Amino acid sequence: MTATRSTRQRDVITRIMQAAQGPLAVADVHDRARSDLPGLGIATVYRTLKLLTDQGRIHPVTLDGETLYETSGQGHHHHFSCQDCGRVFTLHTCPVALPSGTVYPGGFIVRAHEVTLYGQCPDCAARV
Amino acid sequence: MTATRSTRQRDVITRIMQAAQGPLAVADVHDRARSDLPGLGIATVYRTLKLLTDQGRIHPVTLDGETLYETSGQGHHHHFSCQDCGRVFTLHTCPVALPSGTVYPGGFIVRAHEVTLYGQCPDCAARV
DNA sequence: CTTGATGCAAAAACTTTGCAGGTCA
DNA sequence: TGACCTGCAAAGTTTTTGCATCAAG
Numbered sequence: 001m002t003a004t005r006s007t008r009q010r011d012v013i014t015r016i017m018q019a020a021q022g023p024l025a026v027a028d029v030h031d032r033a034r035s036d037l038p039g040l041g042i043a044t045v046y047r048t049l050k051l052l053t054d055q056g057r058i059h060p061v062t063l064d065g066e067t068l069y070e071t072s073g074q075g076h077h078h079h080f081s082c083q084d085c086g087r088v089f090t091l092h093t094c095p096v097a098l099p100s101g102t103v104y105p106g107g108f109i110v111r112a113h114e115v116t117l118y119g120q121c122p123d124c125a126a127r128v
Numbered sequence: 129m130t131a132t133r134s135t136r137q138r139d140v141i142t143r144i145m146q147a148a149q150g151p152l153a154v155a156d157v158h159d160r161a162r163s164d165l166p167g168l169g170i171a172t173v174y175r176t177l178k179l180l181t182d183q184g185r186i187h188p189v190t191l192d193g194e195t196l197y198e199t200s201g202q203g204h205h206h207h208f209s210c211q212d213c214g215r216v217f218t219l220h221t222c223p224v225a226l227p228s229g230t231v232y233p234g235g236f237i238v239r240a241h242e243v244t245l246y247g248q249c250p251d252c253a254a255r256v
Numbered sequence: 257c258t259t260g261a262t263g264c265a266a267a268a269a270c271t272t273t274g275c276a277g278g279t280c281a
Numbered sequence: 282t283g284a285c286c287t288g289c290a291a292a293g294t295t296t297t298t299g300c301a302t303c304a305a306g
Contacts, residue, residue, distance in 0.1 A: 005280055005285055026270090041288045046271065062193040080236045093233045095224045096243065105221045107250035108208045114244045115224065122235035133260060133305055154296085169263045174296060 004051070012036050013048045014057075022088040023061050023068035023079070063088055063116060078114070082121035089121060132179070140164050141176045142185075150216040151189050151196035151207070191216055191244060206242070210249035217249060 016032050017024070024032075030045045049069050052058040058069045063081060068088065080089045095115060102110045144160050145152070152160075158173045177197050180186040186197045191209055196216065208217040223243060230238045 003281085003285070007280070007286060009287070039288075042270095043272080043289080044287060047286085050272095060193070062190050065188070065190045065195050067193055080232070080234075080238075083239065089234070089236070091232065091234065091236070095226055095232075095241075098223055098245070104208070104219065104223075104245060104247075106208075106217070106219065107253065108217070108219070108245065109248040109253055110208075110245050111211065111247035113223075113246065116242045117226070117232060117236065117238050118241065119232075119239035120237040125235065125237055131260065131306085135261060135305075137262070167263075170295095171264080171297080172262055175261085178297095 009033075009037060009040060009044050010048050010051075012040075013045065014052065017052065017058050017069065017071055020070065022090050023063070023070035025066055025068050029069070078116065080117045080119070080121065082124055083118055084120055084124035087121060091117065137161075137165060137168060137172050138176055138179075140168075141173065142180065145180065145186050145197065145199055148198065150218050151191070151198035153194055153196050157197070189242075206244065208245045208247070208249065210252055211246055212248055212252035215249065219245065 012033050013029060016029055026042070026045055026049065029049065030040065030042055033040050033045065049058065053060065053069070056072055059072050060067050060069055061079070062068070063079065070090070074090065075092070076094055078091045078094060080091050081087075082089070095117075096113060098104075098110050098113050100111050104110050140161050141157060144157055154170070154173055154177065157177065158168065158170055161168050161173065177186065181188065181197070184200055187200050188195050188197055189207065190196070191207065198218070202218065203220070204222055206219045206222060208219050209215075210217070223245075224241060226232075226238050226241050228239050232238050
Protein backbone atom coordinates (compact mmCIF):
# COMPACT_ATOMS: atom_id res chain seq x y z
CA MET A 1 0.00 0.00 0.00
CA THR A 2 1.44 3.33 -0.94
CA ALA A 3 0.83 6.41 1.09
CA THR A 4 1.23 10.03 0.21
CA ARG A 5 2.67 12.08 2.98
CA SER A 6 2.19 15.61 4.07
CA THR A 7 5.51 17.41 4.23
CA ARG A 8 6.59 20.94 4.80
CA GLN A 9 7.69 21.23 1.17
CA ARG A 10 4.38 20.00 -0.20
CA ASP A 11 2.37 22.19 2.12
CA VAL A 12 4.25 25.29 1.09
CA ILE A 13 3.99 24.55 -2.62
CA THR A 14 0.32 23.72 -2.34
CA ARG A 15 -0.37 26.95 -0.48
CA ILE A 16 1.50 28.94 -3.13
CA MET A 17 -0.55 27.39 -5.90
CA GLN A 18 -3.79 28.14 -4.12
CA ALA A 19 -2.82 31.72 -3.37
CA ALA A 20 -1.72 32.49 -6.93
CA GLN A 21 -3.78 34.98 -8.91
CA GLY A 22 -2.87 33.29 -12.17
CA PRO A 23 -0.81 30.40 -13.50
CA LEU A 24 2.81 30.13 -12.33
CA ALA A 25 5.98 28.83 -13.94
CA VAL A 26 8.08 26.22 -12.17
CA ALA A 27 10.71 28.86 -11.44
CA ASP A 28 8.08 31.18 -9.95
CA VAL A 29 6.93 28.47 -7.58
CA HIS A 30 10.51 27.67 -6.65
CA ASP A 31 11.36 31.31 -5.96
CA ARG A 32 8.28 31.92 -3.86
CA ALA A 33 8.71 28.71 -1.92
CA ARG A 34 12.30 29.48 -1.03
CA SER A 35 11.16 32.40 1.08
CA ASP A 36 9.92 29.76 3.50
CA LEU A 37 12.25 26.93 2.58
CA PRO A 38 15.64 28.28 1.54
CA GLY A 39 17.08 24.87 0.77
CA LEU A 40 14.25 23.66 -1.41
CA GLY A 41 15.52 21.77 -4.45
CA ILE A 42 14.09 22.37 -7.89
CA ALA A 43 13.56 18.62 -8.30
CA THR A 44 11.14 18.66 -5.41
CA VAL A 45 9.20 21.44 -7.07
CA TYR A 46 8.95 19.44 -10.28
CA ARG A 47 7.98 16.31 -8.37
CA THR A 48 5.38 18.09 -6.29
CA LEU A 49 3.81 19.86 -9.25
CA LYS A 50 3.63 16.52 -10.99
CA LEU A 51 2.05 14.95 -7.91
CA LEU A 52 -0.56 17.69 -7.64
CA THR A 53 -1.23 17.35 -11.35
CA ASP A 54 -1.74 13.59 -11.03
CA GLN A 55 -4.10 14.26 -8.13
CA GLY A 56 -6.01 16.63 -10.35
CA ARG A 57 -5.47 19.51 -7.97
CA ILE A 58 -3.56 21.60 -10.49
CA HIS A 59 -2.94 21.34 -14.21
CA PRO A 60 -0.49 22.74 -16.74
CA VAL A 61 -1.24 25.41 -19.31
CA THR A 62 1.19 26.55 -21.97
CA LEU A 63 1.53 30.22 -22.81
CA ASP A 64 4.06 31.53 -25.30
CA GLY A 65 6.04 28.33 -25.05
CA GLU A 66 6.21 28.39 -21.27
CA THR A 67 4.59 25.72 -19.14
CA LEU A 68 2.65 27.20 -16.25
CA TYR A 69 0.57 25.55 -13.54
CA GLU A 70 -2.72 26.66 -12.07
CA THR A 71 -5.24 25.20 -9.67
CA SER A 72 -8.02 23.09 -11.10
CA GLY A 73 -11.67 23.54 -10.34
CA GLN A 74 -11.75 27.18 -11.26
CA GLY A 75 -14.46 26.42 -13.74
CA HIS A 76 -14.41 27.65 -17.30
CA HIS A 77 -11.94 30.49 -17.64
CA HIS A 78 -9.29 32.01 -19.85
CA HIS A 79 -6.07 33.96 -19.57
CA PHE A 80 -4.81 37.45 -20.10
CA SER A 81 -1.13 37.95 -20.73
CA CYS A 82 0.18 41.45 -20.10
CA GLN A 83 2.50 42.56 -22.87
CA ASP A 84 4.14 45.08 -20.53
CA CYS A 85 4.86 43.20 -17.31
CA GLY A 86 4.56 39.63 -18.56
CA ARG A 87 2.22 38.51 -15.81
CA VAL A 88 -0.62 36.18 -16.62
CA PHE A 89 -4.08 36.72 -15.14
CA THR A 90 -7.12 34.52 -14.95
CA LEU A 91 -10.30 35.77 -16.58
CA HIS A 92 -13.68 34.49 -15.53
CA THR A 93 -15.56 35.95 -18.46
CA CYS A 94 -15.65 33.96 -21.70
CA PRO A 95 -15.74 35.81 -25.02
CA VAL A 96 -16.88 32.88 -27.14
CA ALA A 97 -20.09 30.92 -27.42
CA LEU A 98 -19.13 27.43 -28.55
CA PRO A 99 -21.03 24.71 -26.70
CA SER A 100 -19.46 21.27 -26.93
CA GLY A 101 -20.71 19.61 -30.09
CA THR A 102 -20.83 22.77 -32.14
CA VAL A 103 -19.83 22.09 -35.73
CA TYR A 104 -17.43 24.74 -36.88
CA PRO A 105 -17.17 25.87 -40.53
CA GLY A 106 -15.14 23.22 -42.34
CA GLY A 107 -16.77 20.37 -40.46
CA PHE A 108 -14.72 20.57 -37.26
CA ILE A 109 -16.59 19.24 -34.24
CA VAL A 110 -15.73 21.44 -31.27
CA ARG A 111 -15.37 19.80 -27.86
CA ALA A 112 -13.45 22.52 -26.05
CA HIS A 113 -11.74 25.83 -26.59
CA GLU A 114 -8.98 27.97 -25.18
CA VAL A 115 -8.69 31.71 -25.41
CA THR A 116 -5.76 33.92 -24.51
CA LEU A 117 -6.01 37.67 -24.59
CA TYR A 118 -2.97 39.91 -24.88
CA GLY A 119 -2.67 43.55 -23.97
CA GLN A 120 -2.15 45.80 -20.99
CA CYS A 121 -3.18 44.85 -17.47
CA PRO A 122 -4.83 47.40 -15.14
CA ASP A 123 -1.63 47.89 -13.11
CA CYS A 124 0.43 48.72 -16.17
CA ALA A 125 -2.32 50.94 -17.55
CA ALA A 126 -2.37 52.90 -14.27
CA ARG A 127 1.40 53.25 -14.23
CA VAL A 128 1.45 55.38 -17.40
CA MET B 129 27.47 44.53 -45.47
CA THR B 130 25.76 41.31 -44.55
CA ALA B 131 24.14 39.18 -47.15
CA THR B 132 21.65 36.40 -46.81
CA ARG B 133 22.21 33.65 -49.27
CA SER B 134 19.87 31.39 -51.09
CA THR B 135 20.79 27.78 -50.45
CA ARG B 136 19.27 24.45 -51.28
CA GLN B 137 18.49 23.88 -47.58
CA ARG B 138 16.71 27.20 -47.17
CA ASP B 139 14.77 26.77 -50.37
CA VAL B 140 13.52 23.35 -49.33
CA ILE B 141 12.54 24.46 -45.82
CA THR B 142 10.85 27.57 -47.14
CA ARG B 143 8.87 25.54 -49.64
CA ILE B 144 7.79 23.10 -46.92
CA MET B 145 6.53 25.93 -44.73
CA GLN B 146 4.57 27.46 -47.58
CA ALA B 147 3.03 24.15 -48.58
CA ALA B 148 1.96 23.23 -45.04
CA GLN B 149 -1.75 23.08 -44.30
CA GLY B 150 -1.19 24.03 -40.67
CA PRO B 151 1.65 24.81 -38.28
CA LEU B 152 4.57 22.36 -38.14
CA ALA B 153 6.94 21.26 -35.40
CA VAL B 154 10.69 21.47 -35.90
CA ALA B 155 10.85 17.69 -36.17
CA ASP B 156 8.09 17.70 -38.82
CA VAL B 157 10.04 20.17 -40.92
CA HIS B 158 13.23 18.17 -40.48
CA ASP B 159 11.54 14.91 -41.49
CA ARG B 160 9.87 16.38 -44.54
CA ALA B 161 13.01 18.16 -45.66
CA ARG B 162 15.11 15.04 -45.47
CA SER B 163 13.13 13.51 -48.32
CA ASP B 164 14.97 16.00 -50.51
CA LEU B 165 18.08 16.51 -48.40
CA PRO B 166 18.99 13.29 -46.57
CA GLY B 167 21.97 14.82 -44.80
CA LEU B 168 20.18 17.88 -43.48
CA GLY B 169 21.22 18.67 -39.92
CA ILE B 170 18.70 19.60 -37.26
CA ALA B 171 20.76 22.68 -36.41
CA THR B 172 20.18 24.02 -39.90
CA VAL B 173 16.45 23.55 -39.45
CA TYR B 174 16.52 25.51 -36.19
CA ARG B 175 18.70 28.21 -37.76
CA THR B 176 16.54 28.50 -40.84
CA LEU B 177 13.29 28.66 -38.90
CA LYS B 178 14.83 31.37 -36.75
CA LEU B 179 15.94 33.24 -39.85
CA LEU B 180 12.51 33.07 -41.45
CA THR B 181 11.00 34.18 -38.15
CA ASP B 182 13.33 37.19 -37.96
CA GLN B 183 12.38 38.03 -41.52
CA GLY B 184 8.75 37.89 -40.52
CA ARG B 185 8.00 35.20 -43.06
CA ILE B 186 6.93 32.67 -40.46
CA HIS B 187 6.19 32.84 -36.75
CA PRO B 188 5.93 30.41 -33.84
CA VAL B 189 2.75 29.29 -32.16
CA THR B 190 2.61 27.10 -29.08
CA LEU B 191 0.06 24.33 -28.79
CA ASP B 192 -0.03 21.91 -25.90
CA GLY B 193 3.51 22.77 -24.96
CA GLU B 194 4.86 22.22 -28.44
CA THR B 195 6.34 25.04 -30.50
CA LEU B 196 5.09 24.99 -34.06
CA TYR B 197 5.82 27.31 -36.96
CA GLU B 198 3.48 28.63 -39.62
CA THR B 199 3.69 31.15 -42.43
CA SER B 200 2.84 34.75 -41.63
CA GLY B 201 0.48 36.88 -43.62
CA GLN B 202 -2.39 34.45 -43.44
CA GLY B 203 -4.46 37.19 -41.90
CA HIS B 204 -6.42 36.77 -38.72
CA HIS B 205 -6.93 33.09 -38.03
CA HIS B 206 -7.01 30.48 -35.32
CA HIS B 207 -6.26 26.80 -34.84
CA PHE B 208 -8.11 23.57 -34.45
CA SER B 209 -6.33 20.69 -32.76
CA CYS B 210 -7.79 17.25 -33.44
CA GLN B 211 -7.98 15.20 -30.26
CA ASP B 212 -7.99 11.99 -32.32
CA CYS B 213 -5.19 12.36 -34.86
CA GLY B 214 -3.25 15.19 -33.27
CA ARG B 215 -3.05 17.29 -36.41
CA VAL B 216 -3.45 21.04 -36.21
CA PHE B 217 -5.56 22.89 -38.76
CA THR B 218 -5.85 26.57 -39.60
CA LEU B 219 -9.27 28.15 -39.25
CA HIS B 220 -10.17 31.29 -41.12
CA THR B 221 -13.31 32.00 -39.16
CA CYS B 222 -13.00 33.85 -35.85
CA PRO B 223 -15.41 33.08 -33.01
CA VAL B 224 -14.74 36.19 -30.95
CA ALA B 225 -15.47 39.87 -31.46
CA LEU B 226 -12.72 41.75 -29.62
CA PRO B 227 -11.43 44.75 -31.57
CA SER B 228 -8.05 46.03 -30.40
CA GLY B 229 -8.64 48.51 -27.60
CA THR B 230 -11.60 46.69 -26.13
CA VAL B 231 -11.60 46.95 -22.36
CA TYR B 232 -12.31 43.57 -20.87
CA PRO B 233 -14.07 43.11 -17.50
CA GLY B 234 -11.46 43.77 -14.81
CA GLY B 235 -9.90 46.63 -16.75
CA PHE B 236 -7.75 44.60 -19.11
CA ILE B 237 -7.04 46.41 -22.37
CA VAL B 238 -7.14 43.88 -25.17
CA ARG B 239 -4.70 44.30 -28.03
CA ALA B 240 -4.85 40.81 -29.51
CA HIS B 241 -6.27 37.39 -28.92
CA GLU B 242 -5.63 33.76 -29.68
CA VAL B 243 -8.15 31.00 -29.87
CA THR B 244 -7.59 27.28 -30.11
CA LEU B 245 -10.43 24.86 -30.63
CA TYR B 246 -10.19 21.20 -29.71
CA GLY B 247 -12.30 18.34 -30.97
CA GLN B 248 -12.62 16.03 -33.92
CA CYS B 249 -11.50 16.94 -37.42
CA PRO B 250 -13.63 16.06 -40.48
CA ASP B 251 -11.32 13.18 -41.46
CA CYS B 252 -11.56 11.53 -38.07
CA ALA B 253 -15.31 12.14 -37.91
CA ALA B 254 -15.72 10.40 -41.29
CA ARG B 255 -13.55 7.47 -40.22
CA VAL B 256 -16.03 6.39 -37.53
C1' DC C 257 38.13 34.28 -54.17
C1' DT C 258 35.50 36.00 -50.10
C1' DT C 259 32.19 35.42 -46.82
C1' DG C 260 28.09 33.38 -45.42
C1' DA C 261 25.97 28.64 -44.62
C1' DT C 262 26.18 23.80 -43.28
C1' DG C 263 27.02 19.59 -40.52
C1' DC C 264 28.92 17.75 -36.61
C1' DA C 265 29.76 17.83 -32.02
C1' DA C 266 30.11 20.35 -27.76
C1' DA C 267 27.51 23.46 -24.79
C1' DA C 268 23.52 25.35 -22.57
C1' DA C 269 18.94 25.14 -20.77
C1' DC C 270 15.24 22.60 -18.93
C1' DT C 271 13.30 18.03 -16.78
C1' DT C 272 13.56 13.62 -14.99
C1' DT C 273 15.74 9.94 -12.39
C1' DG C 274 18.91 7.33 -9.03
C1' DC C 275 20.60 7.30 -4.42
C1' DA C 276 21.89 7.97 0.31
C1' DG C 277 20.23 10.17 4.10
C1' DG C 278 16.32 12.65 6.51
C1' DT C 279 11.45 12.81 8.00
C1' DC C 280 6.53 11.61 8.66
C1' DA C 281 3.20 8.62 10.77
C1' DT D 282 11.06 1.88 12.86
C1' DG D 283 9.71 1.43 8.10
C1' DA D 284 8.47 3.63 4.05
C1' DC D 285 8.07 7.73 1.84
C1' DC D 286 10.33 12.22 0.68
C1' DT D 287 14.14 15.32 -0.09
C1' DG D 288 18.41 17.30 -1.87
C1' DC D 289 22.17 16.55 -4.74
C1' DA D 290 24.10 15.03 -8.74
C1' DA D 291 23.91 12.34 -12.85
C1' DA D 292 21.23 11.39 -17.02
C1' DG D 293 17.85 12.73 -20.53
C1' DT D 294 15.74 16.15 -23.77
C1' DT D 295 15.55 19.98 -26.53
C1' DT D 296 17.69 24.08 -28.54
C1' DT D 297 21.84 26.88 -29.31
C1' DT D 298 26.64 27.67 -30.40
C1' DG D 299 31.64 26.91 -32.02
C1' DC D 300 34.37 25.43 -35.73
C1' DA D 301 36.35 23.57 -39.86
C1' DT D 302 34.71 22.90 -44.35
C1' DC D 303 31.69 23.82 -48.25
C1' DA D 304 29.52 26.64 -51.56
C1' DA D 305 26.89 30.93 -53.33
C1' DG D 306 27.89 35.00 -55.92
